[in-house]
Amino acid sequence: MKKIYVVRHCEAQGQDSNSKLTEKGLIQSKSLSDFFSTTRINRIISSPYIRAIQSVVPISEEKNIKVEINVYPNAYLVQGIYLTGLKNLKKHMKIWT
Incomplete structure (x- = not known):
C-alpha cells in the first residue's frame, strides 16, 4: 500500500514565496x-516556495532523492488527482491533529 505524507513547511521568516526558514525552522527541518530516517520514501515533492524546499532538503540529502518541484503550488496531489484548495483536500484525506 502506498502512503502519502503531507508536511507543512517549517517555521519561516514570512509568507512571501522567497521567505527563508528561520534558525528554528532549520532545526525543525533537521x-x-x-523523523523520516527509517521511513521508505520514493519521491519528495515540494512547492516552489523557498521555505518549502528548505524544509525538505535535509530529507532529500539523507535519502539521496531529488526534490521535485510542483508546478501547481496552489493545488494538492492526492492519489494522482489535483485538488485545488484545502477544502477539497480535507474531503479526500483523513486529517490527524
Missing part, C-alpha cells in the same frame, strides 16, 4: 529528516 528534526523532520530524523
Whole structure:
C-alpha cells in the first residue's frame, strides 16, 4: 500500500514565496529528516516556495532523492488527482491533529 505524507513547511521568516526558514525552522527541518530516517520514501515533492524546499532538503540529502518541484503550488496531489484548495483536500484525506 502506498502512503502519502503531507508536511507543512517549517517555521519561516514570512509568507512571501522567497521567505527563508528561520534558525528554528532549520532545526525543525533537521528534526523532520530524523523523523523520516527509517521511513521508505520514493519521491519528495515540494512547492516552489523557498521555505518549502528548505524544509525538505535535509530529507532529500539523507535519502539521496531529488526534490521535485510542483508546478501547481496552489493545488494538492492526492492519489494522482489535483485538488485545488484545502477544502477539497480535507474531503479526500483523513486529517490527524
